[in-house]
Structure formats: C-alpha cells, structure tokens
Amino acid sequence: MAEKLEIKELDQVAVRFSGDSGDGMQLAGNIFSTISATVGNSISTFPDYPADIRAPQGSLTGVSGFQVHIGAGKVYTPGDKCDVLVAMNAAALKTQYRYAKPGGAIIIDTDSFKEKDLEKAQFKTNDPLAEMNIDADRVIACPITTMVKDCLKDSGMDVKAMLKCRNMFALGLVCYLFDRDLNIAFNFLKEKFAKKPGVAEANIKVIQAGYDYGANTHSSVANVYRIESKHKEPGRYMDITGNKATAYGLIAAAEKAGLRLFLGSYPITPATDILHELSKHKSLGVTTVQCEDEIAGCSSALGASFAGALGCTSTSGPGICLKSEAINLAVILELPLVVMDVQRGGPATGLPTKSEQTDLLQVLYGRNGESPMPVIAATSPTDCFDAAYQACKIALEHMTPVVLMTDAYIANGSGAFKLPKMSDLASIVPPYVPEELKGKWTPYMRNENGVRYWAVPGRKGFAHILGGLEKDNATGAISTNPENHDLMCRLRAEKVEKIAVPDVEVLGDKDDAELLLVGFGGTYGHLHAAMDEMRAAGKKVALAHFKFINPLPKNTSEVLKKYKKVVVAEQNLGQFAGYLRMKVDGFVPYQFNEVKGQPFVVSELVDAFNKIYDK
C-alpha cells in the first residue's frame, strides 16, 4: 500500500484503540496519529476516557478508548464510527463495539478473553463474538499478551513491565494494516523515553513484533481498501469485498443453473477468503474440498464437472502454475471449469499480500499446445460478483474452462453492492445432450455455437470416455490423424472466439478525446479517477476499460484506432499492451507500466498521462 495512494483512495479512515485504563491506548493512538501526520495526513483524534477514574481492572466502566481519524483531505471530526477497532480485553469489546462500522475490522487480544475476563465484562456465554453477533471473519484474534511476554522474555523486565507494552503490539499490527512507517514510531519512542532507553527499546521491539505478526499471518482489513463511492441508485445495499462477491457470484450461478457448486481449493494468499466464504454456505449445498495441493484443487473441480456439478477452483498466480496442467485437460475435455486467479506480486512466491496484474499472459498462454480459454478480469470489488457469474455462465454454456482474474487489491477491497434479484440475473442453460440424439451421439458432436454437448454420467445410452489424448471429431475415439488434429485445434479456438461478450464501453470524451486511456481488470477505479482529474483540468480524455480479455469485445479494434493517442496502463511490464498489439493490426500505444505490488497512484497516473497528452 502506498501511503499517498492509500489515503487518496480511502479519503479517510478511523481507528479506535480501546482497552483497560492502564493499557496505554492513548499512547498507541497518539503514536499512530503522529505517524500519519508526519507523512502529511490530516488528523483528528478523540480521547474517550473511562467513566470511572479508578474502576476495577477489566470492568466495563474501566474501558478507555482513543479514536484516530486520518484523511487525505481535511478531516473535521474524529469520525463517527471506526474502520478498525482494537479491543484489548472483553470489556472493551463489549463497550466499544458500538463505535465500529458495519463490517469494520476488530482486533482482540485473545489472552484477555478468558472466563474471568468475560465474567467481568458481563458476558453470559463463553463465546462473546456469537453473543454480540459479530462475524468472526471481521476479527483478527491474536494472543497479544502471550506474544509480548515471549518477545520480551530476555529483556530482564518483570511481567508487569512487560504487560505495559501490550499496546505497542496492537499499534504494530495496526501499522502493518495501514502500511505505516515504523521508523517514525521508533523515533517518537526514543524521544519520549530518552531517559529510559530500556523502556524505549522494549516498546520498539514489541511494535516490530506486532507488525511482523500482521505480515506473517497476512492480516488484512477489508475496509482499508474502500475504493467505490456509494451508489446513488436507489435500492438495498451491502458492503462486500471482492473475494466475497466472487463467492456470491458462483453461488448465484450454480443456483441459476440448478447445479451443485463444488470448490476444490488449496489455501493461498490472497485467494483464501473465497474458500472461507464458500465453506460457510453448506446450507446452500455448496461443497468445498480443501485439497492436498493446488493440482488436486483443480483436478477435483474438473472431476466434479465431469460428474455434473459446477466445478470451480480458487487460487493466486503460483497456484495457476500448478493448475495449468489440469486446466489444459479441461480445454481438451471441453468441460466447464471456473478458475479464479486472485493475482499477487510474482514471480514465484513474490509479494504474497501485494497486488499486480502480472498473470495475464500466463492465464492466456501458459499451457502446452493450442489451448484457447476465455479470460475475464473483474474491474472492482463489486464487479467480482458479475464477473464470477459471467465466468460460470460462459463455462457452462460453452463447455470450457474460464479464468476469472481479480487481484489482491479488489479482492480485499470492498464497495457498496446493490443486492441482485435472482430473477434479474441472466439465464444459464448448459448444452445437455438432447435425448433424441441417443444412438447417434458422439462425445464431440457440437451445437450451433460449436459447443459439444454435455452428457452427465448416470444417463443411459450416453456412456462415453473423455481424455487428454486428441480425439476424432466424428467418432470421439483416440486419433493422431494430422488433419483431424488441425481441425480439432481450430474448432476449440473457434468455440472460444464465438463467445458473445459485450462491447467495451468508452467513457469520458468518447467523441473527441485527444487521449484514450486503456486498462483492464482491477485498475478501473484509478484510471477512471485519473480521467476525471484530467477532464476537470480541461483535457479531452476517454477511458476504455476491458473486462472481457478473451475473446476481446467485437468493437476493440474500432475503439483503439479511433483516437489520436492511446495509452495502455497496467500493473505489469506491458502484457495487455502486447496482447492488444497482437490482436489489433497496426496498434501502437503509449504504455504506462508499474510493478510495485501496490495500486496505482492517481496523481502519478495524471502526471504521466499529461506528458503523453502534451507531446
């Protein structure tokens, strides 16, 4: 997360530190606001002292809070509700939860949620989250006390002194979540404890430990990435992250198609939340198998599709490498399969928690043989729903694996999602083999869209074998006939080419733009903001943002050739630009490429685009 961008993106964010009076919440909050102010954010803070001056430790009346509101522009208030609530004990959670935004993240010290703590905080059960109806997904539950003690075990400090550092662990974790520079905190502490260098050193050590804990566990806060403004369109809304929206898209599509939803998956940052989300919804018949590896995740999904389910698999770039073999099998078997690639920084393990668009060519071409496959790239957290739904529809209706690309940024980001109605969603009608073809049917017989029919096991008279060996187009038997192989390669390619996708829309000055911005997938928000800023400054600028990557929309060539100057901006070294150049004859765009693992910074985009504009 880039500091500058983060704040621009968020506009503003509020964090509330709460705990026992002696827990040092003010100090943690002060340091956090200081760090933010130092990097140029505007701040507003609000100390919330306990009702009783000397309330018993751990009691409801002894809770103290400190809210920090930071913003890119001017912030005028400490914020009504907070995006992140730190609750150092059970009483703090009980009293402070009311200040948390719906869906906001909550950090708790699980060591202060023992039976005695719960009793003091007047919980009736030993499950405070359930009792308060708090979704566990929002909670970063961390044994802070234990880790602080462990971290300082060699410091020579007594336990009481050690426990005074718990607030710094929480601060370190919050700093990780918001990508704050710890050095500023370190300097602050060195100054504050100039006469007690031991104390400063201990605090610094614990801040670092909290920060590392966040990094090691890939802690994330959905709301940190809020990038969509509230819709003005009337309707009922919920806040949704990209990963959750993706999961919802699959659920809706399976229900529409009347199929069992099967997810084969292996945990991987930043895609795991899709597995988490789908695993919850067994009451909808969703089946999730956490497999032994990425390969089995994809393979089991393909097996499920063969058996008549909607087979899906979720992963990130490294997982795509491993799944490629089974994806390729799906290409030649011509079975539905939805592969979700929540992109992160690469190559190899790369930057697991960061965001890039560097998997594009991998998903398009990273398989042996002629292996055409539809690719869809979601453009925002809420668009993940539609993109996932479309991916399922295409996979099922065209009997093909489909890759749905998202990225860490939109997957963890959230937006206001207008609740869809099932009746408004497009129909999904898989090409089941018609009964009247019994006796005449062969496995690679195709319908008018060039799609082979689906004969699900259990149907009498349609028993057949599929396989990874090339098949004869007419009989479905294994064939090495050169003409047949050439034909099959073409038929598979044509099938994908024939998939109808909507035209790419041109936004902004579509009739007279001097410069057309082009992007794909998760950078939509940034490119749109950059266009808005340039147009506000009197420039003639348009944006064509691609969601359907393969096949490309029919009007792609026309749009790309219409404008004097075109710049393709992407978070890689030019993969989409190269792809478009291959697909559109004579297309030579300007390029803006950045691979920092961080979202674009709008002001940097504007600067770069202005230079091109003024050339």
Add this chain to the structure above:
Amino acid sequence: MSEFTAQDYKKGQPRWCPGCGDHFFLASLQKAMAEIGVAPEDIAVISGIGCSSRLPHYMATYGMNTIHGRAAAIATGCKVSNKNLTVWQVSGDGDGLAIGGNHFIHANRRNIDLNMILLNNRIYGLTKGQYSPTSPRGFVSKSSPYGTVEDPFRPAELCFGARGHFFARCVASDAKGTVEVLKAAYAHKGASVTEVLQNCVIFNDGTHESVYTNEGRKKNAIYLEHGKPMIFGENNEFGLVQEGFGLKVVKIGENGVTEKDILVHDAHCEDNTLQLKLAMMEGPDFPIALGVIRDVAAPTYDEAVDAQIEEVKAKKPYHSFEELLETNDIWEVK
C-alpha cells in the same frame, strides 16, 4: 443375479502388447462388474497416464483418461459431487505412486469411496522401460543401466501408512482371484486399494514370475480369507504362526504343529500390524499374500460431506442465494 454380463461393459479392441497383464485384468474387471451388477451408465472409470491407464477406453461405462498422476484427485471430485456414481480409479505404479503419490495417500487418508486399482508391473512401459517407484534396488533399466540406488515403495505399506482401510492383492493372470478381490473392493465403503501384480512382457518380463502361474501360486502364494486359517502349499501343508514380533512359516504335523496353531485371518481388525506383516511377506522364505488383506469399516468422506450439508441445512435459516444476501448488514438508498 445381476442382469448384466461382462459383454455389457466391453468396448473396442484393446491395444496392449500381446500377453500384457492389462488384458487379463480388463477381462476380470468386466466380469466383476457384471457380477456386481451396477449399470454401466452409473459407473465412471478414471485413469491417469500409462499403459494401464488406457483401460477406460475399453469400457462401455463413463470414463476419463486424464493426465499423469491426477486420477485419484479427479476421481475425488467425481465421487464427492455425485455419490450415485460408482468410481473405479485405475493407475499403474508410476501414475499412482510416483507422480500421483500425493493424491494416492490423501484419497486413502480421506477415505473417499473410490475403488483404486494399482496395476503394478514395476516398470514404466509407455515410455519404454525406465525403473518405477516399485522396482527393486539395483534394478537395471534404460534409465538405470548400472542398477538403481534407491529402495522401492511397497504399495501396501504406503496404503497403511496413509491410514487406508482396505488393501487387497491379486495376480493379473489369476482371473478367479482377481474377480473376488474386485468384488470385495466394490463392497467396501470407502477408499479401497487393490494391487494387481502384473507382468510386462516387453520391459520387465517375469517380474512376478513366482506367482504368475497356477502352479507358482500354489507353491509361493497364500490366499487370505477373513476367518480362515492361513494355510498354504501345494498340499496345504504349511501354515503361518506368530512368533515374537513376526510371522513364521510352519509345517503342519511337524514339531507338534496342528491346524489349531495356525493364525486365523482377521481382515476386519482395526489394528493393522499383522495385516501389514502379511502384506509385506516376500519369497523365498514367505509366501506372497493374495486376497483381501485389510477390510475395515470407517466413515467415508463423501457421505460425511453430504451428511454435514444436511445438518447445516437444518440449522441455518437461509437456503437460497437471496436468503443468503439477507444475512448481511443491509442499508437502503431511496
């Protein structure tokens, strides 16, 4: 009696080398299926890559000849999403234990109701004669001209180590013995592993020579049957007894040994210690164990998945996508 005959499961003309164990096994599998009586359209035969993985092409059932090593993983998705299907997963020693070793152990551990067949000829045939993970140490092949310097897997050991609940062994050329264990494998609910000792006439001829003929099996094998004493030999003159931590071959009638002293096979015993010892027996000192060595009932993954879905359905208030949406914090823009 089943309404089906072996013919109902046959398709096409197999293209394996003449004399290949795959021919024998295919015929036995079709015969077993006819006796079991599951309709061809309710069966999926799923293989990976290798000579033996061609098998689904010769079955009149639903089938998939997939990619190298992944058959067990693909079969897992098949069975878990559609438990009405009877799933047979066919692999060779390379497909199942080398590239597919991970999926083999995890399918066993999860206890997915798959009938897993491991055709073991201790060689890579399709790639023309390299050693496999079941080839013995020192084995000379095209990729080990000076002999291998590694120990082989014993499939039973791997199956037991992965907490498998069913292990049987047969010899491809022994139709009767093969049909019997295949029927038992089908009857077992959960993952079953059937090791088929099979000859490769081209690249590893004679690898299971000691038990490949009727005469050989009389001398060198023991057919294990649950509840029956472990007696073997051309004239049923030998038996197995336990001695210390191991097994011992004794001659009945000698040194006061009577039939009563002979161990009785217990395939249903949860503790697999003795079953493993039986499965690990090797010539010339011991007979090779054939038949159902282990067959222990345990909850299956696929049934547990469906049971959990039903359980959660009864507990949770939402059963459709639109009902799911309502479980979120919602606000209205007017």
